[in-house]
Amino acid sequence: VAGLITSLTILVLALAVGHLLATDVPPAARGGVLWTAIALCGVALAGGLIVGGAGGSNLSRVLGTAAVVLGALTLVGGVVLTDRALRDRTPDEPGT
Amino acid sequence: VSDQDWLDAIGAAYLVAAALLVWGLAGQRRTATARRGSLIVAAGALVAVIATFADREIVDFAWIIAGTASGTILGAYLASRVGKGAMPRAIVLLLATGGAAALLLAIGELDRGADGRVSGEAAVPLAIAVLAGAVALAGALVVVRRLRPSGRGVGPPPGRRGIALAGGAVALILGALLVWSTQDEGFGDASVLAFACVLAGVGLALGGLMAVSGEDRELPALVALLTGVAGLAVAADGVALENTAMIVAGGFVAAAGPTLARIMASAANRALIEVVLGSGGPRPRGAIEDIHPPG
Numbered sequence: 001v002a003g004l005i006t007s008l009t010i011l012v013l014a015l016a017v018g019h020l021l022a023t024d025v026p027p028a029a030r031g032g033v034l035w036t037a038i039a040l041c042g043v044a045l046a047g048g049l050i051v052g053g054a055g056g057s058n059l060s061r062v063l064g065t066a067a068v069v070l071g072a073l074t075l076v077g078g079v080v081l082t083d084r085a086l087r088d089r090t091p092d093e094p095g096t
Numbered sequence: 097v098s099d100q101d102w103l104d105a106i107g108a109a110y111l112v113a114a115a116l117l118v119w120g121l122a123g124q125r126r127t128a129t130a131r132r133g134s135l136i137v138a139a140g141a142l143v144a145v146i147a148t149f150a151d152r153e154i155v156d157f158a159w160i161i162a163g164t165a166s167g168t169i170l171g172a173y174l175a176s177r178v179g180k181g182a183m184p185r186a187i188v189l190l191l192a193t194g195g196a197a198a199l200l201l202a203i204g205e206l207d208r209g210a211d212g213r214v215s216g217e218a219a220v221p222l223a224i225a226v227l228a229g230a231v232a233l234a235g236a237l238v239v240v241r242r243l244r245p246s247g248r249g250v251g252p253p254p255g256r257r258g259i260a261l262a263g264g265a266v267a268l269i270l271g272a273l274l275v276w277s278t279q280d281e282g283f284g285d286a287s288v289l290a291f292a293c294v295l296a297g298v299g300l301a302l303g304g305l306m307a308v309s310g311e312d313r314e315l316p317a318l319v320a321l322l323t324g325v326a327g328l329a330v331a332a333d334g335v336a337l338e339n340t341a342m343i344v345a346g347g348f349v350a351a352a353g354p355t356l357a358r359i360m361a362s363a364a365n366r367a368l369i370e371v372v373l374g375s376g377g378p379r380p381r382g383a384i385e386d387i388h389p390p391g
């Protein structure tokens with residue numbers, strides 16, 4: 001349980017920091033924050049490494065590896081896309 | 097080198113990664129430093145991934161190295177080739193793949209043990225990750241379709257609010273059944289996977305329902321909200337796996353998404369709850385639209 005409490009403590013602090021970082025962002029910079037947040041979802045790659053590489057059931061290795069591919073795609077694709085958009089100007093909010 | 101030294105080294109790397117993420121995201125708050133900020137965030141994520149490769153739980157590297165390489169090459173190639181006009185659609189598509197990664201990895205972790213048993217501490221966050229990952233995946237795919245040049249939202253399906261609330265209740269019950277089935281007194285080994293898949297199915301339906309209707313000016317808020325949902329899935333996976341980097345990064349996104357969504361919704365003259373549950377049909381044009389005509 002000690003591990004769980006530590007994890008939840010980190011999570012609560014991360015939520016607070018994430019909220020503050022997204023508060024009062026000027027409109028022109030909002031799209032960039034959102035695009036980077038999407039890219040950051042690719043950190044699921046790290047979990048895929050553990051599940052796919054831990055030598056568990058065959059299904060867990062297949063799903064873990066699939067998560068690795070999709071996570072790397074999200075992370076690298078998101079970073080490249082955001083950088084291309086920011087090279088010219090701040091990216092649009094999707095849908096505008 | 098002892099196991100404890102390894103754990104300490106990985107923990108220290110995750111600390112560096114978390115610091116880089118905060119620094120980078122703070123830089124993104126100003127347009128002048130936004131590009132540098134996004135690259136610092138990328139560096140933080142890179143540190144986290146490299147440190148995870150050193151995890152002692154990992155015994156088999158062939159598949160995950162091949163997976164990382166192919167995902168990286170594919171992502172870099174596609175993201176550098178997509179046309180300027182299609183970039184908003186591309187980033188929402190990447191939100192779908194991020195949600196899918198969190199979803200698949202949660203189901204994989206539920207199946208990792210030989211007998212389908214995971215501790216209750218891990219089962220609850222994994223159930224949350226299955227549901228949230230599925231919602232983000234389906235919602236983002238629907239938004240990608242709606243962002244086609246010819247794409248438009250359809251009218252809200254009748255009783256959308258009721259369906260969404262009933263679906264949420266069903267998801268809660270399924271989540272509880274899933275957690276129960278992972279425990280010793282559960283329903284048997286195969287039931288874990290079955291409940292996980294049904295829960296994912298309900299999540300896909302809810303995500304699709306959330307995104308399919310509504311007006312186009314609600315789309316930015318919707319995307320921000322779905323981003324928060326995907327971040328929640330990543331953070332929940334991180335809690336289950338006790339992986340600090342995933343908890344930190346997922347937590348940032350889980351909070352930043354809804355915060356941005358609320359701001360974007362109010363910019364579209366909507367309350368956030370109306371973006372989620374539907375506003376009950378098109379609104380009469382208000383004074384604000386008359387002052388600032390669309391376009």
